Amino acid sequence: MRYIPSTEEQQKEMLKGIGVSSFEELITSIPEEVRLKRRLKLPPALSEQELEEEIAHIAQKNADFYSIKPLVGAGAYRHFIPEAERALLQREEFWTCYTPYQPELSQGTLQAIFEFQSHISRLTKMEVVVPSIFDGASATAEAALMALRLTHKDKIIISSLLHPHYQEVLKTYLEPHNITIVKLPFQNGLTSVDMTRQFLDDNTAAVLIQSPNFWGGIENIPGIAEITHNHKALLIQVIVEAMSLGILKSPGNMNVDIVAGSTQSFGLDLNFGGPYNAFLATKREYIRQLPGRIVGETRDKEGKRCFVMTFRAREQDIRREKATSNMCTNHNLNVIAADMYLSLLGTQGLYQYSLLNFKKAHFLKEKLLNSGKFSKSFSYPYYNEFLINYHGDIKSLQERLIENNFLPPLLVTQFYPEEQFKQSLLFAVTEIFSRAELNYITDLLSQ
Amino acid sequence: MSNKVIEGLFYSKSDEWLKVEDDLGTIGITDYAQDQLGDIVYVEEIKQGTKLKKGEVITTIESVKAVSEVYSPISGEIIEVNQNIINEPSQINKDPYGKGWFAKVKISNPEEIKELMSASDYAEYRKE
Numbered sequence: 001m002r003y004i005p006s007t008e009e010q011q012k013e014m015l016k017g018i019g020v021s022s023f024e025e026l027i028t029s030i031p032e033e034v035r036l037k038r039r040l041k042l043p044p045a046l047s048e049q050e051l052e053e054e055i056a057h058i059a060q061k062n063a064d065f066y067s068i069k070p071l072v073g074a075g076a077y078r079h080f081i082p083e084a085e086r087a088l089l090q091r092e093e094f095w096t097c098y099t100p101y102q103p104e105l106s107q108g109t110l111q112a113i114f115e116f117q118s119h120i121s122r123l124t125k126m127e128v129v130v131p132s133i134f135d136g137a138s139a140t141a142e143a144a145l146m147a148l149r150l151t152h153k154d155k156i157i158i159s160s161l162l163h164p165h166y167q168e169v170l171k172t173y174l175e176p177h178n179i180t181i182v183k184l185p186f187q188n189g190l191t192s193v194d195m196t197r198q199f200l201d202d203n204t205a206a207v208l209i210q211s212p213n214f215w216g217g218i219e220n221i222p223g224i225a226e227i228t229h230n231h232k233a234l235l236i237q238v239i240v241e242a243m244s245l246g247i248l249k250s251p252g253n254m255n256v257d258i259v260a261g262s263t264q265s266f267g268l269d270l271n272f273g274g275p276y277n278a279f280l281a282t283k284r285e286y287i288r289q290l291p292g293r294i295v296g297e298t299r300d301k302e303g304k305r306c307f308v309m310t311f312r313a314r315e316q317d318i319r320r321e322k323a324t325s326n327m328c329t330n331h332n333l334n335v336i337a338a339d340m341y342l343s344l345l346g347t348q349g350l351y352q353y354s355l356l357n358f359k360k361a362h363f364l365k366e367k368l369l370n371s372g373k374f375s376k377s378f379s380y381p382y383y384n385e386f387l388i389n390y391h392g393d394i395k396s397l398q399e400r401l402i403e404n405n406f407l408p409p410l411l412v413t414q415f416y417p418e419e420q421f422k423q424s425l426l427f428a429v430t431e432i433f434s435r436a437e438l439n440y441i442t443d444l445l446s447q
Numbered sequence: 448m449s450n451k452v453i454e455g456l457f458y459s460k461s462d463e464w465l466k467v468e469d470d471l472g473t474i475g476i477t478d479y480a481q482d483q484l485g486d487i488v489y490v491e492e493i494k495q496g497t498k499l500k501k502g503e504v505i506t507t508i509e510s511v512k513a514v515s516e517v518y519s520p521i522s523g524e525i526i527e528v529n530q531n532i533i534n535e536p537s538q539i540n541k542d543p544y545g546k547g548w549f550a551k552v553k554i555s556n557p558e559e560i561k562e563l564m565s566a567s568d569y570a571e572y573r574k575e
Contacts, residue, residue: 288489288509313514322516 070407073385073428075163077265085267085340099330103308110307113295116339123245124259125252126281130292132335136262137166139278140238141173142291143260147206147234149289155180155203159191161213164415189217189378200231210238216385225255244383246354258282267341277334291325357384361429364438371446377424385428449482450573453544458569459520472521475548479573484510487536493528501559521559523552
């Protein structure tokens with residue numbers, strides 16, 4: 001960020017331009033009691049060289065996910081990123097946050113988005129894909145709004161195993177809409193299908209299920225789809241760990257109506273929690289109620305293949321307050337990263353990576369259970385995350401892991417305060433862990 | 448600019464027309480409206496049996512340029528829907544006062560007809 005100083009004279013000129021006589025007058029709306037009435041307590045100024053050394057020294061205190069391997073996921077997953085992707089992403093042609101509305105200037109970008117849509121469409125087996133939504137949580141909220149528009153009903157049923165942060169964002173989005181949100185309880189690590197059946201009625205617009213859920217559990221989506229559709233409600237599947245799409249049954253094959261998914265796992269670093277990217281995928285019959293727009297393939301006047309933005313007519317710049325969404329952030333560079341990542345891995349590559357995640361998580365869980373220091377929280381099918389109970393001092397477990405450069409698993413009590421989860425840990429295991437490391441971790445935690 | 452009007456119909460400020468036969472009203476959009484919108488590519492499903500107040504949205508229509516609402520010029524219940532415009536929206540462009548009609552309503556408050564414009568008033572209203 002650039003520091004732009006101003007002289008006293010320039011300040012006077014600006015104040016005059018605004019129409020106030022002094023700086024004090026400019027800030028009269030800020031209450032007296034919150035104003036700082038002394039100068040900032042800053043150390044003496046440093047030379048550039050001194051400053052660089054000091055900042056470098058402070059920066060060394062940071063841990064990054066390459067020096068410390070995370071055993072925690074819970075919405076953000078460290079996966080291997082091929083160097084080819086990193087190198088290609090450095091091409092400055094891709095470096096724009098602008099939505100490529102002018103096809104005559106943006107064929108490369110548009111083609112990349114089209115490819116991303118095609119990848120996601122193949123993975124989810126859904127007909128239409130909106131690329132480049134801010135993140136998984138806002139895509140989830142957009143999916144709920146879309147279901148409300150499609151059904152003209154006013155009740156949304158959500159799984160309590162939807163990521164707690166996603167639940168917060170959803171609540172915020174739905175607050176002005178006067179919508180009833182009903183939360184489904186869980187049973188043995190999964191959303192209760194029986195309770196879903198009980199909660200469903202003809203006022204229900206949508207049932208919203210994350211699978212794999214917050215605890216990694218693979219939900220009974222086909223079962224929930226059937227009872228949801230009996231009430232003419234829509235089933236929304238939220239996918240937080242996109243890597244799971246490599247081996248799990250596709251939403252489109254389970255009769256899901258709308259899929260909202262984060263693509264952080266496809267070639268994005270953890271980036272301190274963002275920027276990430278997300279998609280929304282649905283059936284062709286719902287295309288008019290999509291938020292945002294899609295990229296389509298067409299022919300130019302010479303008959304050559306080209307790409308354009310389409311289904312733009314309900315975007316906010318055209319429809320204003322009647323727009324289907326006020327979404328405008330375009331995480332295009334992250335879309336391109338995901339496109340490159342998926343293209344580099346290919347169908348077989350993604351399948352193998354996805355399977356590795358599954359196998360390694362199951363390997364670690366078995367080892368931990370065999371150590372005698374852990375016991376099952378639930379017996380449930382899971383992907384690359386699992387909840388497990390630890391019979392020991394959690395603080396000492398965390399310290400041992402950190403000393404050995406592993407980021408400890410998540411304590412779920414902050415989100416699920418129930419007594420039964422006091423000793424529960426949520427582990428995430430991706431392909432970045434070798435078998436030897438997983439054995440080492442087991443030994444470390446069996447002491 | 449195209450702005451054909453038909454004598455005997457009633458017109459709204461939001462460019463819908465209403466044909467009245469006893470308590471039966473037929474609703475469509477005017478030639479001016481279809482011309483301004485350009486090629487209409489999509490009409491959202493209109494639900495039979497819906498009770499509308501004057502000024503409420505019957506449906507939304509999408510042209511290559513924009514999406515717009517169609518408002519009911521009169522209060523009443525929708526008793527018939529023109530499925531032809533939903534299957535083939537270009538009918539609205541080709542024949543706005545004929546094959547391009549939207550819905551028939553059972554008029555619940557005939558007093559409201561007085562608030563609408565005559566053909567000549569509407570022609571004047573939309574004169575450039």
